[in-house]
Amino acid sequence: MIKIPAQKPNSEIEVLIIDGQSLVHTVVRSALLDAGIEKVQSAHNAYSALRLCQVTRFDMILIAFDVKSDKDGFNLLEEMKFKGFxxxxxxxxxxxxxxxxxxVNCVVEMEPTDFWVKPLDRSKVEKRVQQIISIQKKLYALRYCYDHEEYTTTIYYAERQLKDLSLVLYYPHINRLIGRSLFQLKEFQAAQEFYEKLAENYSYAWVQVGLAGTLLKQDKINEATELTAALLLREDTKFATYDILAEYHIDKEDYQQGYEIIQEATKLAPRSIERNRKSWNLARLNHDRMGQYLATRNIAKYAKNSIHDSPDLQLNVIRSGLDLASTLSETESNKLLVNTEKTLDRLKEDFGAASELGDQITIIEVRLLNLRKNKKQAEQVMLAHSLTNALKNFEDNLDKVKAFHEVGLWEQSIRLLDQMKSEVGHDSFTGKVLAEYLEQESKERQDIRYNPKELGEMASSHYKNKRYKPAYNLLCQAS
Incomplete structure (x- = not known):
């Protein structure tokens, strides 16, 4: 059995308060001192908070959404979880x-211990601090085991604590960890029976969502459909139900249905970078160029100043803009290309000198030349740079595949695509979707040699000359 470290006394508990308002620090610090907690540090911005976390392992962190200047609290909370703080x-x-x-949906998804609405009331803060400390001490061993993925041991501790009448107020939380542990252990039948028994006594949203999840994992479709239909009508269960339904449809390779569900869930919690990524991957698998463009824009917007922020996000916005432009009318395409070129210019000003972005920017410029009907020049640029080797990541290589294809270097395009297919895993949501997408791309790029706009122009020419069958075939390819 896992060895659990001893808990700290109140006087040794390390606390960090992160807020841009001095009054908040004063109110919270005073409440903590009354509870016997003396080791309290303050940060007024995200930069200071992260610096403090690098040298101190905090037991309690209070974090405000409106942190001054450099990040908002949601991005900071996400980064602190990502870095293990x-x-x-x-x-x-x-x-x-x-x-x-x-x-609120986004914060709840990050699973904080508590959510306090500002402005803070001194007396309420004091009471909540005492309650939180008490909960933390009594559930420490249980949470420690779950944190270290010792799910069998988690269930052992949880079942013992459910016999302790002094913990009756915490029974729902304890039961929730049992359900999650059974799910992680893939004991879906046992989890179903567990949630069904809980449902006799509890009306909590997580009980019903957990039950629905176990039914879906067992393919008990009739029961699951009836239950999820009811849960989608409830505000407190709608969000989580969308997530489990999307996961189910992706597992069954029903990507269209999974995409529609992910889009609805994204509307409920637009700040979720991971959900926007899923929406992006499913959008391109379902040939939704506009959805792809909007998803990459959302990722770049909400990742700003977060752990996820990087020039790659702007590159992806530009790339999805080029994909979309190839499907639009001349007027709409030109308007989008102008905006895309402005974004590219800003990116080149900030990162163009960086050697790691050189090839990526060149490939984008090749695709822009091609969309501006300078195909011969685009081909010459592509050949001049001898861009034959694979680049550093999936998106860079995929853009190169498109560039090769668009300038007419079809063999190089297919060769790189085959190489990418051999390197993509199938053991995760993203891996499964991208593997399916590459199979789709491989087939389509072998069968179809031109982009939608070019195909449309060719079809129009055939139609004007009363060659209806080839016109129809080309329009089918464009579609």
């Missing part, structure tokens, strides 16, 4: 005056 045993309190549904 926050684990299941860390007490996290999120502070915000904004209680809009989109923000």
């Amino acid at each position: 926050i684990t299941k045993t860390t007490c996290v309190v999120f502070l915000s005056a904004d209680t809009s549904k989109g923000l």
